[in-house]
Amino acid sequence: MSEIVETVPFDAKRIGELKNKYYNATVVHRIDTHPDLARFRIRPDKPFPPFEPGQFVSLGIGNWENRVEDTQEEALTEKDWAKCIQRAYSISCPMLDEHGNLATVNDVDYLEFYVTLVRHADPGQPPPVVTPRLFGCGIGDRLMIGKKIVGHYTIGSINPDDTILMLSTGTGEAPHNAMAAHLLSNNHRGRIVNATSVRNRIDLAYTAEHARLMDQYSQYCYLPFSTRDPENIDANHPGYVGKQYLQELFVSGKLAEMADDPLDPKNTHVFLCGNPAMIGYVPPGAEPPSATGMLPLLKEAGFKDDHDYEGPGSIRFEKYW
Incomplete structure (x- = not known):
């Protein structure tokens, strides 16, 4: 040895x-x-x-x-x-x-x-x-x-009037920021919803940029959520909202309400990046997670988990595991 x-x-x-x-x-x-x-x-x-x-x-x-x-x-x-x-x-x-x-x-x-x-x-x-x-x-x-920039987690072909829903946790926001800037620079007209959930609001590194983009582009919407700040865990807090997990916000309809968009699979494309538990992908032979992730919830809502399909209602997600 x-x-x-x-x-x-x-x-x-x-x-x-x-x-x-x-x-x-x-x-x-x-x-x-x-x-x-x-x-x-x-x-x-x-x-x-x-x-x-x-x-x-x-x-x-x-x-x-x-x-x-x-x-x-x-x-x-x-x-x-x-x-x-x-x-x-x-x-x-x-x-x-x-x-x-x-x-x-x-x-x-x-x-x-x-x-x-x-x-x-x-x-x-x-x-x-x-x-x-x-x-x-x-x-x-x-x-x-590295020698090459690679990956299939890209925007693909999207109608300029379609809604884009990007859901992330933590630093999983990174590729979505790149996508958002690209869509806006190409004059995408549909709603662009960039939602992210972090433990604490101090874990949000791009808030100033997002605020300026929303001021400049009416179709852009940045929605930051947290799960461990006082307003998430202290029921006596004057601004108490509970733990804001993307899955619960989506199912309850609050996400669509805050995005000011119905998030209808008929014209919405979904992108997921971040914590595997949020995404909800279960590799072959693996045990399903204890909490339901976004993939099964989106499928129940009429979205499609088909990597060969890029039309409205599609779900795309990044994974390194």
Whole structure:
């Protein structure tokens, strides 16, 4: 068995060699929402050709990089320390440039990532590798970007008057922001509803951009919900609303009411991204989740879970599991 090394066994020269071997992109901006949530703008050395909003790419960082404090410890062999570990991330979007104009994924020379710091793994899982190191990076630091931007979670063919319903949890909002900017830039006339649910409202990183978009485009609607703020859990709170899960909001009709749209499958396309429990996809042979996800609820409402169908009433969802 290889010896476990507790500190980086390489000198500066060796680390420089590893960076030159693997790294091909630079952090050009970082926007922190709070210590565990940030937007990273990373510029690849070689620009990517135009790609579809909603797609993803791998983001890599070397095991030799320092982790931020208060994250789970790792036990690495000397061979492990020389590895550059990659994870797939959906590409987000600034949505607006510094002048307040629409900015799509293909209007900027960087890739934006919306990332949560994972400090500790779930029981029985290996320690998180990428985010504890990524959150130690600042402007000018180097990283690795995968060779190709890929993925089938894209807008596809949609009638310009159809309704778009995008449901997400947490950083699953990222591809939907890219889609929303693209639809607006292409003069989509139908309702665009971008709804997301987070634990706490401090976990919303794009509220200012969404507010400006709603001021500029009457067809755009951003609906943020939370589940663990005082108004969600304290029945005596003057603004008590209970835990706002997307599934319950959809079934109760509150989502359609707040979206000011019937969300009828006859003219509505649904996109789902985020927590598997919210999506409700059950892989073959797996046990169904304890709580009902959106997929069965949407099917009951007349939507279709058919990846070969792109017409009204279609359901599309992103999954990395």
